[in-house]
Structures are given as C-alpha cells and as structure tokens.
Amino acid sequence: xxxxxxxxxxxxxxxxxxxxxxxxxxxxxxxxxxxxxxxxxxxxxxxxxxxxxxxxxxxxxxxxxxxxxxxxxxxxxxxxxxxxxxxxxxxxxxxxxxxxxxxxxxxxxxxxxxxxxxxxxxxxxxxxxxxxxxxxxxxxxxxxxxxxxxxxxxxxxxxxxxxxxxxxxxxxxxxxxxxxxxxxxxxxxxxxxxxxxxxxxxxxxxxxxxxxxxxxxxxxxxxxxxxxxxxxxxxxxxxxx
Ligand code: DC
Numbered sequence: 597x598x599x600x601x602x603x604x605x606x607x608x609x610x611x612x613x614x615x616x617x618x619x620x621x622x623x624x625x626x627x628x629x630x631x632x633x634x635x636x637x638x639x640x641x642x643x644x645x646x647x648x649x650x651x652x653x654x655x656x657x658x659x660x661x662x663x664x665x666x667x668x669x670x671x672x673x674x675x676x677x678x679x680x681x682x683x684x685x686x687x688x689x690x691x692x693x694x695x696x697x698x699x700x701x702x703x704x705x706x707x708x709x710x711x712x713x714x715x716x717x718x719x720x721x722x723x724x725x726x727x728x729x730x731x732x733x734x735x736x737x738x739x740x741x742x743x744x745x746x747x748x749x750x751x752x753x754x755x756x757x758x759x760x761x762x763x764x765x766x767x768x769x770x771x772x773x774x775x776x777x778x779x780x781x782x783x784x785x786x787x788x789x790x791x792x793x794x795x796x797x798x799x800x801x802x803x804x805x806x807x808x809x810x811x812x813x814x815x816x817x818x819x820x821x822x823x824x825x826x827x828x829x830x831x832x833x834x835x836x837x
Pocket of ligand 1: 613703736784
C-alpha cells in the first residue's frame with residue numbers, strides 16, 4: 597500500500613448560512629481536492645429561470661432549460677490569494693449575480709423541482725466519481741454520495757447564521773433588516789428540510805459540527821481531522837483485504 601494516497605469523497609451538508617462554502621473551499625484547497633458548491637449550481641439554475649422569465653408555475657420549462665444549459669464551477673483566487681469558486685452559465689460569469697437576494701428567495705422553491713435535481717445530481721456524481729472532492733449542499737451525504745468516506749453535518753443557530761448573512765448583504769451594499777434576514781433563513785430551513793425530494797437532513801453516519809463560537813480555522817481543522825481519520829480507516833480497511 598505504500599505510496600498510495602486515498603482520494604476521499606467529502607460530503608458537507610447543512611442549513612443556509614452555516615458557513616459550509618467558506619470552510620469547504622479552504623479545506624478542499626488544503627487537501628488539494630476539487631471543490632463543488634452544489635448550492636451554487638441550484639443558484640445558477642435560478643438565474644437561468646429568472647432570465648428566461650420562467651416562474652414556479654412552469655416547472656417543466658425550467659427543468660428543460662436547466663437540462664440544456666451549461667453550468668460550470670471554476671476554482672480561482674481572490675486578490676489576497678484566498679480561494680473563490682467562479683460560476684459560469686453558458687460561459688458567462690454569474691458569480692456575483694447568484695448571491696443576490698432575488699436569487700436567494702427563488703432558489704429554495706426551484707430546488708424542489710424533481711427533474712431539475714436529477715440533472716444537477718447527475719452532473720455532481722459525474723464530477724465526484726474519481727474521489728478527491730469536497731461537495732457541499734443539503735443532500736450530499738444522503739442522496740448524491742451516500743458512499744462518501746467523510747460526511748459532515750455543519751450547522752449553527754438561526755441567529756448566528758442570520759448575523760453572518762447580514763454581513764454578506766452589507767458587503768454587497770444591500771440593506772436588509774436583521775429580523776427579515778432571520779425570518780427568511782428560518783423559512784428556507786423549513787422549506788429545505790420538509791420538501792419531498794432529498795430534504796435537508798443529517799445522514800445517520802455524518803459527524804455533526806455546530807459552529808456557533810467557532811472560528812473558520814477551527815472548523816477547517818475539524819474537517820481536516822475527520823479526513824485524516826477517514827484516510828487511516830481506509831488504509832487499514834484496504835490492508836485487511
Ligand atoms: O447553499 P446555498 O444557500 O447556496 O443553497 C441554495 C439553495 O439550493 C438552498 O436553499 C437549497 C438548494 N440546495 C439543494 O436543494 N440541494 C443542494 N445540494 C444544495 C442546495
């Protein structure tokens with residue numbers, strides 16, 4: 597087995613604003629893994645629907661448009677060297693647009709459309725098949741990669757998550773009241789965890805990490821620890837075979 601490095605599949609799920617994408621991006625870079633923000637894919641699909649003037653009354657048309665579209669996630673770096681994932685829709689950079697409030701309000705209902713999920717899940721599985729990947733989302737450990745070696749359920753209190761989202765909106769110059777953001781987060785949690793297809797829920801074999809009061813670095817370290825343990829476990833499992 598010497599020299600063989602295990603290319604893990606790392607699944608990170610959790611509610612809106614738990615900090616998944618921030619920590620998943622850094623952890624993936626440290627591991628030298630590909631990072632896939634699956635929420636960004638649902639957001640790109642939402643941008644597409646909005647641009648085509650499609651509403652939630654037209655789920656088949658939305659699904660058809662998503663099946664035809666090219667959604668790409670491309671790793672890049674900010675000016676300070678920190679990792680960023682650029683999102684392209686049919687080769688147009690929509691990285692900024694996917695985080696707008698308009699998109700944030702429509703993405704959760706749109707993600708309940710079964711055939712939209714089918715297209716995006718198929719793409720996610722294809723990209724993840726050889727391992728060496730970190731995926732974050734709502735259904736990664738339960739539906740997309742049920743055989744992932746590392747499963748993490750990342751969460752935080754609704755108030756903590758609303759505080760973080762407020763900062764993001766402020767940075768974009770969008771002024772929103774704290775109570776409104778909190779209400780929208782609670783509503784999104786409710787919708788994401790009660791929908792019929794692939795609801796947000798902790799996989800039975802996932803490690804729960806509650807991030808209230810934890811720094812970004814502490815959360816990243818926790819993820820890397822879980823990955824090291826999984827690698828050791830994989831190695832000893834292979835040596836037994
Ligand atoms: O992680 P995020 O807030 O960018 O995700 C946006 C929405 O996409 C979220 O409200 C639910 C949906 N989503 C999903 O249904 N399944 C995923 N794997 C990722 C996101």
